[in-house]
Amino acid sequence: MTTFRWRPEARAGHARAGWLDTAHGSVPTPTFMPVGTAGTVKAMTMDSVRATGAGIVLGNTYHLMLRPGAERVRALGGLHRFMDWPGPILTDSGGFQVMSLGPLRKLDQDGVTFRSHIDGSRHRLTPERSTDIQHALDATITMCFDECPALPAAPDVIAKSMRMSMRWAERCRTAFIQRPGYAQYGIIQGGTEPELRAESVRALTGIGFEGYAIGGLAVGEGQELMFATLDATVPLIPDASPRYLMGVGTPDDLLGSVERGVDMFDCVMPTRAGRTARAYTERGTLNLRNARHATDSRPISPHCDCLACSRHSRAYLHHLFRANEILGPMLLTWHNLAYYQRLMRGMRAAIVDGAFAAHADHLRAQWAMDDW
Numbered sequence: 001m002t003t004f005r006w007r008p009e010a011r012a013g014h015a016r017a018g019w020l021d022t023a024h025g026s027v028p029t030p031t032f033m034p035v036g037t038a039g040t041v042k043a044m045t046m047d048s049v050r051a052t053g054a055g056i057v058l059g060n061t062y063h064l065m066l067r068p069g070a071e072r073v074r075a076l077g078g079l080h081r082f083m084d085w086p087g088p089i090l091t092d093s094g095g096f097q098v099m100s101l102g103p104l105r106k107l108d109q110d111g112v113t114f115r116s117h118i119d120g121s122r123h124r125l126t127p128e129r130s131t132d133i134q135h136a137l138d139a140t141i142t143m144c145f146d147e148c149p150a151l152p153a154a155p156d157v158i159a160k161s162m163r164m165s166m167r168w169a170e171r172c173r174t175a176f177i178q179r180p181g182y183a184q185y186g187i188i189q190g191g192t193e194p195e196l197r198a199e200s201v202r203a204l205t206g207i208g209f210e211g212y213a214i215g216g217l218a219v220g221e222g223q224e225l226m227f228a229t230l231d232a233t234v235p236l237i238p239d240a241s242p243r244y245l246m247g248v249g250t251p252d253d254l255l256g257s258v259e260r261g262v263d264m265f266d267c268v269m270p271t272r273a274g275r276t277a278r279a280y281t282e283r284g285t286l287n288l289r290n291a292r293h294a295t296d297s298r299p300i301s302p303h304c305d306c307l308a309c310s311r312h313s314r315a316y317l318h319h320l321f322r323a324n325e326i327l328g329p330m331l332l333t334w335h336n337l338a339y340y341q342r343l344m345r346g347m348r349a350a351i352v353d354g355a356f357a358a359h360a361d362h363l364r365a366q367w368a369m370d371d372w
């Protein structure tokens, strides 16, 4: 019987390398979760997701409750069976997606009523309903139902929103069905206000969760304010608990956040960029639609073992995107996810080897050289 827990392996300042043990296997941290919104990592098979080195993927309550429906996924054996992903799955709780996707929504102290962006049908999410849906999906890690306020916002607006999310966290914890190897994460809110962040951490650790997410960021506040908020918040989270920064981010965001003690990440950037001809490399990004790649026989990256880099040239990817061929997004999404996984593995190895500071300098120097 597996107990859900994060095990430390090595440290470098606030940065940590460890293992996340779950009912669906153990994952090395720090870890990047490919976004599998509607039960698929867009343009990827689950075998190719595994081949990139991913250990855990993210699904979305909002999308899956609208289509195909949580009860249907439960009847078909849960999300692991449905999408044929045997590893751990974390599901976001839906509040953020309703506020950013759902047209016509009404927020009240009890939850949110909204219309589906797919067919306009009416739906309601509450802390209990979101928790029940994530149980029906058989999510390995269930996220609390919260409100992510738009930034910038006045401190009293942030405080009111955070305190409502803390009341919702209590209701989520009550509704959560505890099972060995499964987890529920509280989501820390409080905008960019250190005192409100501290109040939120106290509220959530008072309830007690298997892990803690830093929510309410990557909503336009900018990297400097995001890092300052991490500096004020992460040290207050119990050391033995896994920390997850939601919606982040660029390679530079990931490096700075790992430096500040974050263990888990998710972001649509590598997959969305893969569909829009933007390639991530050790020296920054490339727009492969650009004519300068039309005759370039080199791989996207000489350091990459993905299908695109081992078998094809930049010229071929350029052609595929110019011709609007489906293989373009497939190959480039694979490459971008492989790059993100290689970045996480490299940071982890440097922490274990006691060389993290030097590795961070090397990464930043490389990204500054966009000369290929």
Ligand SMILES: O=c1nc[nH]c2cc3[nH]c(NCCN4CCCCC4)nc3cc12
Pocket (backbone or CB within 6 Å): 092, 093, 095, 096, 146, 147, 148, 187, 214, 215, 216, 217, 218, 219, 246, 247, 248, 267, 268, 269
């Ligand atoms: O506070 C949150 N609670 C629940 N889920 C969240 C998801 C989030 N995703 C983001 N940011 C996503 C940023 N991403 C960057 C690439 C383009 C699309 C948006 N902040 C979040 C905060 C939250």
Ligand SMILES: [Zn+2]
Pocket (backbone or CB within 6 Å): 300, 301, 304, 305, 306, 307, 308, 309, 310, 334, 335, 336, 338
């Ligand atoms: Zn590659």
